[in-house]
Amino acid sequence: MIVDLAKFVAQEKPRWERLDQMLHAIAQDPWRQLPVAEARELELLYQRASADLARLATYAAEPEARGYLENLVARGHAEIHGARDASGRFRPVNWFARTLPQTFRRRWRAFMLASALTFVGAIFGGAALVFDPQAKEVLMPFSHLQGEPSERVAEERAGRSVELDDRKAQFSGMLMTHNTRVTLTAMALGMTWGIGTLILMFYNGAVLGAVVLDYVTAGETPFLLGWLLPHGAVEIPAMLIGAQAGFVLAGALLGGERRPLAARLRAAAPDVVTLCFGAALMLVWAGFVEAFLSQYHEPVLPYVVKIAFGVVELAALAWYLSRSGRERGTEVNP
Amino acid sequence: MNGERLHQVRVRTPEGVSFAFRIASPVLRAGATAIDIGVVFAVWSALAVLVSLLKLVSADIAGLVATVLYFLLSQGYIIAAEWMWRGQSIGKRVMRLRVVDARGLRLTFAQVVLRNLLRFIDALPVMYLVGGVAALLNARGQRLGDLAADTLVVWEPAEPVPDFAVLQGEKYNSLRTYGPAVARLRHAVSPAIARAAWNALSRREEFEPAARVHLFAELAGHFRHVAAAPAELTEGLSDEQFVRNVVDVLHVSRV
Structure with a gap:
């Protein structure tokens, strides 16, 4: 019980103000790590403020000092007990070389699910086109894909791509931002227990399958590979990784573990974010390639060069995701 | 949900x-x-x-x-x-x-x-x-x-460090001479009302004179009813001073 509240406040106020000052300084730099002496002082001040709050709690009619102290203790609690990233400051090279590929491998089942759905969608799209050629309008709602493949190939060879000559960079920017939006939407739809992500992946697969079948049956396979591989070798895996993030989120929502929902989501969040940033980074690369390389066809650029470029990209990506940052015995599947 | x-x-x-x-x-x-x-x-x-x-x-x-x-x-x-x-x-x-x-x-x-x-x-x-x-x-x-x-x-509303100067605690407070009234006030006055009274005192200069008189009359009426103190303890006190005395006994225990 506090005998004299005014005296109590006057005595403790300098410590509260010092704690306030320290918390304010820490808040200025999210990555700042305190020296040991300062950390000890912070902990002592926080414990003292907690004890003051406990004493003040007996004083029901004193909302002012209590509100002030609660605010101080709340901020102190976040700093003292808050989860800090053990590695401190963000290190881009370490993130790229280790964190992203390790996360991808740790969550490989979600990636396989996204790939399987796209594959099933592709078979459905191809089959739908075989059984009902008029379904093309529905399956490929893009004007440049509506016509006959051979007509488009002839147009491209005649130099249609020259139209892009003075706006390639802008086109690449549009591709990057649009594809990133679609990929992040696939992730966010994980919050629909994965149903939205599932539908989106199946739909993407159906469109891809229909396009592939359309060009292959028209005998334009080299054009198709030369057109899709250079950017698709990175773009399609990036979208699958976005969906992988969505399924990781959905997995945390659906459970299967005995932990509470909030704890499951909290555990999944860093992996979801890592996968999203990884996918976005890949889409920046794919955007440049699509604008500056994919749109050029024979005779400007031989198909074999474009196909070789795509195959090399795919191999490099496969190596990166499966091998980079591999540490024996340290990778554990959740 | x-x-x-x-x-x-x-x-x-x-x-x-x-x-x-x-x-x-x-x-x-x-x-x-x-x-x-x-x-x-x-x-x-x-x-x-x-x-x-x-x-x-x-x-x-x-x-x-x-x-x-x-x-x-x-x-x-x-x-x-x-x-x-x-x-x-x-x-x-x-x-x-x-x-x-x-x-x-x-x-x-x-x-x-x-x-x-x-x-x-x-x-x-x-x-x-x-x-x-x-x-x-x-x-x-x-x-x-x-x-x-x-x-x-x-x-997060602003939480200023409490300023006890508004109580003018060095002045004589007749309420303190009558323990039962103090006990009743501490028991019955809710934190929200105590806060409202505190705010009224700390912001008194911001009110128009007529509004200030009306506000303190309302608060004093409520506290008089709760305290049920003998009339001689509050005799001659303005409503504002009475509210000040009530807030003082609510927030500060003097020995």
């Missing part, structure tokens, strides 16, 4: 004390969002002028920079602000809101990014309808992004 909305969430610390987060109302959150949209628009208007200068070098490069920069600004501004300013954007600062971890812990970067990336579906189909409905159905006012990241948006 719980249909009953909470006004505050209490967090108990390992030290055995608890503190409360006041859940922000949907109106305050909508206000903060509107301000943030305005901030993005204003910053973009300024940047667009600079980007247009790039057209002197290459219209194509200017187009790329404009497209990517707008995307980064519109998606990245709130993430960067909430991470650098401990859960606050400019809109949230103005409305005194903050994003906090639901357990009272420090916000992690992953939480900040995830809650904002999920705006892609919270904003669907228009004007945050999905997120708004989710927040209204959730007891803690969480939209889908907050649920995924386990965060809360809380209202």
Whole structure:
């Protein structure tokens, strides 16, 4: 019980103000790590403020000092007990070389699910086109894909791509931002227990399958590979990784573990974010390639060069995701 | 999901004390969002002028920079602000809101990014309808992004260090000579009324004279009824001085 509240406040106020000052300084730099002496002082001040709050709690009619102290203790609690990233400051090279590929491998089942759905969608799209050629309008709602493949190939060879000559960079920017939006939407739809992500992946697969079948049956396979591989070798895996993030989120929502929902989501969040940033980074690369390389066809650029470029990209990506940052015995599947 | 909305969430610390987060109302959150949209628009208007200068070098490069920069600004501004300013954007600062971890812990970067990336579906189909409905159905006012990241948006009114000078505690207080009245006041006066009386005293200079007389008459009438003190203890005291004496006995125990 506090005998004299005014005296109590006057005595403790300098410590509260010092704690306030320290918390304010820490808040200025999210990555700042305190020296040991300062950390000890912070902990002592926080414990003292907690004890003051406990004493003040007996004083029901004193909302002012209590509100002030609660605010101080709340901020102190976040700093003292808050989860800090053990590695401190963000290190881009370490993130790229280790964190992203390790996360991808740790969550490989979600990636396989996204790939399987796209594959099933592709078979459905191809089959739908075989059984009902008029379904093309529905399956490929893009004007440049509506016509006959051979007509488009002839147009491209005649130099249609020259139209892009003075706006390639802008086109690449549009591709990057649009594809990133679609990929992040696939992730966010994980919050629909994965149903939205599932539908989106199946739909993407159906469109891809229909396009592939359309060009292959028209005998334009080299054009198709030369057109899709250079950017698709990175773009399609990036979208699958976005969906992988969505399924990781959905997995945390659906459970299967005995932990509470909030704890499951909290555990999944860093992996979801890592996968999203990884996918976005890949889409920046794919955007440049699509604008500056994919749109050029024979005779400007031989198909074999474009196909070789795509195959090399795919191999490099496969190596990166499966091998980079591999540490024996340290990778554990959740 | 719980249909009953909470006004505050209490967090108990390992030290055995608890503190409360006041859940922000949907109106305050909508206000903060509107301000943030305005901030993005204003910053973009300024940047667009600079980007247009790039057209002197290459219209194509200017187009790329404009497209990517707008995307980064519109998606990245709130993430960067909430991470650098401990859960606050400019809109949230103005409305005194903050994003906090639901357990009272420090916000992690992953939480900040995830809650904002999920705006892609919270904003669907228009004007945050999905997120708004989710927040209204959730007891803690969480939209889908907050649920995924386990965060809360809380209202933080200003909490100044208490100033006991308003009590003028050195003056004689006749109420203190009658213990039962003091006990009754401490028992029966709610923290909200005590706070209102304190605020009335600390802000007395801001009131018009007539309004001030009326306000203290109302408060004094309430306290006289609660205290049931003998008439001679309050005889000759103005309503304002009586309220001052009541607040003094509520907040300060003198021996």
